[in-house]
Amino acid sequence: MLGWRDERPLEDVLPAKDAHNITKALGYRTCGELLGHYPRDYIRHNKDVGLGDAAEGDIVTVTGIVSAISKRDTGRTTIINVQLDGNISATFFNALYVLGMLKRGMRVMLSGKLKFFRGIAQLQQPDFVVIDAFGRPSGELEPYLVPEPDSRQPSGKRSKKQQATGSLRKLSQFGRLDKLLLEREWIPIYPATSTVSSWYLMGAIHLVLSKTPSIEEPLDIDMMVGMDQALREVHEPPAAGPQRAIARLKYNEALSIGLVMALRHRDAQSRQAVALPAREEGARAELVAHLPFELTAGQRRVIEEIDADLSRTVPMMRLLQGEVGSGKTMVAVIAMLQACDAGKQSALLAPTEVLAGQHAASMSAAVPAGVKVVLLTGAMRVAEKRQALLDIVSGEADIVVGTHALIQDSVEFFDLGLVVVDEQHRFGVEQRDTLRAKTREGLSPHVLVMTATPIPRTIAMTVFGDLEVSTLRELPGGRHPIQSSVVPEWRPAWVIRALTRIREEVEHGHQAYIVCPRIEGEGGVLEVAEALSHGPLRGLEVGVLHGRMKDKDAVMNRFARGEIDVLVSTTVIEVGVDVPNATVMLIREAESFGVSQLHQLRGRVGRGGNASVCLFHTNASQESAAFRRLYEISQTTSGFDLAELDLRQRHEGDILGTMQSGTHRTLRLLNLAEDRDIIERTHEDAAALVARNPGLARELTKNLSDSEQEFLEKN
Incomplete structure (x- = not known):
């Protein structure tokens, strides 16, 4: 984190069991790493929170008053239905403890996966916490609560009777639930795992923050939001919300990279080269x-x-x-x-x-x-x-x-x-x-x-x-734009026509590529080449090329010399020999490839001035996002337009080559597609800081994490 690292081991601040759980689930060992695990979203918590525009399958948190509770036995299962005002229901299976914990008139918070049944919003087996009972503060709920049967007591001190269940109950080990949840205007939602929930992380981060000394501002200019304030507010936003904290931390991420690049540029400018002016003759x-x-x-x-x-x-x-x-x-x-x-x-x-x-x-x-x-x-x-x-x-x-x-x-x-x-x-x-x-x-x-x-x-x-x-941006004279089309597997006639087009091109003296997403198995290079050479492309010289072959160069050179009519290959051809005679490419299961990679592959044909075509075969349904993406690529010939499309559709970390687990990304908040203004500003600010105070710039980059340093070195 820019200008600041907190190397305190988690076990020095959190209970040993909790520190171990977090390290095992997320790999974090220090307080600084945990505090760098920013929320992915927020719930604005008022008296009652509805579903908003949540879609089925989303993890949602809602609050409301219990209007009805019913129990139904099926013989093998006891189903308990809790109805909230606002037409939201919660369904529990074989959970008799719910009847003892929840009563009509109580205000509760529930968190779980959203489903719809006959138009009714349902949460199945959600975690919940009682906010108040019949107007009583949550601290006075003792008479209304019973322990969850057979529940294991989480680490730390807890009352024998719980005000909540599941992951919400575990949150109580880090402080009073009314303080942690009910008095907050904004509830953070963290990237979580099956073993470490968002609520659990929220409590752990709250405890670490409470034991973190004030952070000194690392920059030598006045910022609207200080570093200490930003780090605390991104996890525990004030009534005004987390936006200003997020903006400052995005600025930090962009400036970190900008400083490294500005220092490299300064280093290059300080070096000496021999001038090589152009000569009029030579x-x-x-x-x-x-x-x-x-x-x-x-x-x-x-x-x-x-x-x-x-x-x-x-x-x-x-x-x-x-x-x-x-x-x-x-x-x-x-x-x-x-x-x-x-x-x-x-x-x-x-x-x-x-x-x-x-x-x-x-x-x-x-x-x-x-x-x-x-x-x-x-x-x-x-x-x-x-x-x-x-x-x-x-x-x-x-x-x-x-x-x-x-x-x-x-x-x-x-x-x-x-x-x-x-x-x-x-x-x-x-x-x-x-x-x-x-x-x-x-x-x-x-x-x-x-x-x-x-x-x-x-x-x-x-x-x-x-x-x-x-x-x-321009193509040299004589080069024709490559015609592109999508060939859906669910249109068999189109698939047959694509293979016929390949045969026609070969009969006219040209050559073809067929690109597959894998070497072996269904749809792999080996299977496709075998099927085509004995089927639709019988009689043509079909070659095979993939990364495991020792004689890749020999095969590619044979194709370049025209000795192979159709080359069935993996993406090893993405950067390869120019074959001006290749005029058609069929990319199988094109939905498996990225935008830029598809454009790069498409550029392998049309290099000899002949009209050329690229066919994107796909198994994706017409209504899917993958199909729409392929169609957009087929309609766009500009690689620069596609690069922007790629950036919008993919995590920026995919493009930068960083890890995409959601917990180990170089850029945790900064979005390269949406935060252009911040990036442009820090690009200039980094250059100015290096010019006025190179020593500080070097100190600030020393505080980058190992993964951030690795990313910058690789690039």
């Missing part, structure tokens, strides 16, 4: 002058931005994002030739050996004579690798293309001036920095990182906040 100018196509306006703009960066003695730190096929690689080649003209080497780090090989081949064919492109991968023969290493260290290699092999200690560059990282999301900061360190002592190379996965602005400011961002 390899760069020759390539541009003889391109067989015209650069898009977006490519020209980005080239100018990179040119300006390379001309400075401060290392370039730039992210280039663009659609699949938008021409990022050509922009990178032009930048690398600019470095070559200045007598410097460039290195391009690719995520796969197949892609590295393709880059090396296409660059070798494109660059002017005299520019040497060298490939280095782990699969190369010993003699080939030895020669490549010699070319790199001697300076013979102008452009080096490789995989993770490039960052090994055995690789030494003669004079590295520019680093290009392709598909940035496949690499972490540590790998990027390892390659950046392979330059001459005292100098840093310029760095360009690229991604074909469009990034929403809020993600860019958090994950890539230390980088300048360039964007390519």
